[in-house]
Amino acid sequence: MQDNILIEMKGVQKWYGGYQALRDVDLIVRKGEKIVLCGPSGSGKSTLIRCINRLEAIQQGSIVVNGHRLDDSIKAIDVVRQDVGMVFQSFNLFPHMTVLQNCTLAPIRARRISKSEAEATARKYLERVHIGDQAEKYPAQLSGGQQQRVAIARALCMQPKVMLFDEPTSALDPEMVKEVLDTMIGLANDGMTMICVTHEMGFARQVADRVIFMAEGQIIEEGAPDAFFRNPQHARTRQFLGEILAHH
Amino acid sequence: MTPHFGLPEFGFLLRGLQWTVLLTLVAFVGGCTAGLAVALLRTCGHKGVEWITRIYIGIFQGTPLLLQLFVVYYGLALTGLKLDAFVAVAIGFTVNASAFLGEIWRGAIQAVPRGQTEAAMALGLHYSSRMRDIVLPQAIRISLPATIGYLVQLIKGTSLAAIVGFIELARAGQIVSNQTFQPLLVFGVVGAMYFILCWPLSWWGSRMEARLALASQR
Numbered sequence: 002m003q004d005n006i007l008i009e010m011k012g013v014q015k016w017y018g019g020y021q022a023l024r025d026v027d028l029i030v031r032k033g034e035k036i037v038l039c040g041p042s043g044s045g046k047s048t049l050i051r052c053i054n055r056l057e058a059i060q061q062g063s064i065v066v067n068g069h070r071l072d073d074s075i076k077a078i079d080v081v082r083q084d085v086g087m088v089f090q091s092f093n094l095f096p097h098m099t100v101l102q103n104c105t106l107a108p109i110r111a112r113r114i115s116k117s118e119a120e121a122t123a124r125k126y127l128e129r130v131h132i133g134d135q136a137e138k139y140p141a142q143l144s145g146g147q148q149q150r151v152a153i154a155r156a157l158c159m160q161p162k163v164m165l166f167d168e169p170t171s172a173l174d175p176e177m178v179k180e181v182l183d184t185m186i187g188l189a190n191d192g193m194t195m196i197c198v199t200h201e202m203g204f205a206r207q208v209a210d211r212v213i214f215m216a217e218g219q220i221i222e223e224g225a226p227d228a229f230f231r232n233p234q235h236a237r238t239r240q241f242l243g244e245i246l247a248h249h
Numbered sequence: 250m251t252p253h254f255g256l257p258e259f260g261f262l263l264r265g266l267q268w269t270v271l272l273t274l275v276a277f278v279g280g281c282t283a284g285l286a287v288a289l290l291r292t293c294g295h296k297g298v299e300w301i302t303r304i305y306i307g308i309f310q311g312t313p314l315l316l317q318l319f320v321v322y323y324g325l326a327l328t329g330l331k332l333d334a335f336v337a338v339a340i341g342f343t344v345n346a347s348a349f350l351g352e353i354w355r356g357a358i359q360a361v362p363r364g365q366t367e368a369a370m371a372l373g374l375h376y377s378s379r380m381r382d383i384v385l386p387q388a389i390r391i392s393l394p395a396t397i398g399y400l401v402q403l404i405k406g407t408s409l410a411a412i413v414g415f416i417e418l419a420r421a422g423q424i425v426s427n428q429t430f431q432p433l434l435v436f437g438v439v440g441a442m443y444f445i446l447c448w449p450l451s452w453w454g455s456r457m458e459a460r461l462a463l464a465s466q467r
Contacts, residue, residue, distance in 0.1 A: 054371055082373040093368035097386050106382055107372035152368075159372060 005031045006065075007163055007194055008053060013062035015048060015218075022048045023059070024218040030163070030196060035189050037205040037226075038198045040215035041241060046198045049215070050165045053196070054085040067162055083111070086156030090168040092148045094140040094155070100127065101136040104155045112159065119158070126154040130184050146177030150184050157188075164188065166197040200245055206230065214238045254434050258425045262435075265421025266442050268335075272407045272417060275339045277400055280346025287351025289380065292358050302351070309348030315409055317341050322413040338410040342403070349399055357392035358384055394461065397454035401447045418442060 008030040015023040022045050030036060038046040051057045052064060055071055055078045064071040066081045095103050104123035108114045114122075127133045130150040132143075140148050149169055156164060166185065170178045182204050189195055189208040199205070205212050206226045213223040214235075222235050233239050252258065291302040309317065321344075322337040332340070361384050369379040389396075411420035422439035426432040 056367055056370060079373060079375075082371065085371070087368075087371040089364060089368060089371075091364050093362075093364040095365065095368070095383055097390070106378075107369075107374055110378045110382065111373040111375070155372070 005033075007032050007034075007067055008196075009063075009065045010049075010053075011063045013049075013052065013059050013064065015045075015052065015057065015059045022218050023052070026062070026218075026220055028213075028220065030194065032162075033192050033194055034210050035193075035195045035208050036197070037209040037212045038196060038215060039200060039202075039205070039212065039241070039245075040221075044215040045218040046215045047167050048218075050087075050167060050196055050198055053163075053165060054082050054087055056087075083159065084162040085165060086159055086161035086163070087165045088149070088152050088156055088167065088169045090171050092140070092145070092152045092172070094148055094152055096140050099137050099139055100132070100143070100151050103140070103151060104158045107155070108158050123154070123158050126157045127151070129157075129187075130154045131180075144177060145173045146180045149173065149177075149181045153181075153184055153188070163194040163196065166195065166199065168198050168200075170199065170201060202230070202242075202245065214241065216241070251430055252428055254425065254429045254431050254438075258429060258435070259438070261425055262418065262421050262438060262442065265416060265418040266446075268416065269404065269407050269418040270446070272335070272339060272342065272410060272415075273400075273404045276342035276346050276407070277403060279339070279343035280350050280403075283343065283347030284350030284354060287347050288354035288358055291351060291355040306348045306352050306355075309345050310352065314341070314345055314406065315412060317345055318409060318413055334410075334413050334415040337413060338407075338415050342407065342410075346399075346403060350396065353392050353395045353399060354388060357388035357395075360391050361387045390461070394454045394458035397450055397457065401450050401454070404447055404450075405443060 006029055008028065010026055010028040013023050013026040013028075014021070024045075026045075026049060028049070038049065040046050048057055052059050053066065053071075058073070067084045069077060069080045069084075071077055071081050094100075095106070098106065101120060101123055104127065105116065105119040108119040108122065109116060124133060124136060127136055130153055132147055132150050132154065135143060135147060135151075140151065143151065153164075153169075169185070170181050173181060178201070182201060185195070185197070185204065186208055195208075197204070197209075209226045211223055212226050212229040214221045214229075214233075214237075216237050222233065222238055223229070229238075230242065233242055287302055287306065290298050291306070293299065318338060318341040321341040322332065322334070325332055325337070365383050365387065366379060369383045374382070407417055408419035410417050411423070416424070418439060422435050426435040429435060
């Protein structure tokens, strides 16, 4: 089983100045696992996944990704970022580049792949997220849902071992949520290891192997979706689920 | 007999205009190069370096350009380094421009949304690629109106070079005016020359600004 561990977080503590964002977080993610992270805003769920690719530094504890211990060295951060793809709430596409250029920049610069090879890979992934015919357009010419699918393709072009999703549908108009979720479900079905911060409980039920609930920087409880939704153990979880399900 | 304002005098003004343009170009190109370095150092994330750059910018923005030209021309002469007037003012303007452009671009770099840098980092791009491919292309676009505005100020500001005896357009105008006793005509021509140089740039700058405003609404 040891070999299958992709991410291992142990005793992770993070502060922003005097404010503690993560308290003693332990998390193990195995290859192929799909994990949904939920919790109220400010609970530390975004912070947690942003620590995995070192967008945030931690003050205590350890994070090992695909066998590489993440420390402050540029080399370690590099190696880990090669293995970890990320999709952001606000897409963060590069507005001055076409969709295709968005997808080929990192493979060309960071993986040193030839332009033609990078473009072939990019077109393959753009097809896969059903946006192949928009490759020459600029991000501003696309809808929010299309932009987020480009962002997913862009991350996939680096052929990551794990994908992090930071509230990928929260900035979308309701009618565009489904196309992005469908893309993510497709990715999950293909066996991608995923950690998704999301409030889309339908998605959690459908694809998650585990649902993790966080509050005040701590993991409060976790479980398979069935048990998690039907029979949450903690009062804090029940309260949260009550609030969130009332809106759906 | 006093000479009238004729072709030779006009030619003299044109040579002054040439020097104004040349000085502006040297100061602008030099200022852009050094200013880029200032802007990058000012935003590099290293506290000490940022602090030093801040002082550098503060000194050149907080003292009169005239004083800075004096220091380069007369001050360096005192240390035994005798510079040609053009070289001296070119250095003075370049250094001054590097501080102003550095500050303009510092603001532009910081105006590029943080998410752009984060996305680039998440994709495994290093600092050099993040700056060259992602941040600077957007920052330059953001800063273009202010940069052009500064260039217009610089063109007009080069008239200060006359103070150390460098004959550029304004100084040439003064000389011709003193010879011909036709100050209205001479300075009218000088003014028109500055205007022809600056107005298209100003127009271009405000057009860029309008286009940027439109783009940010989308």
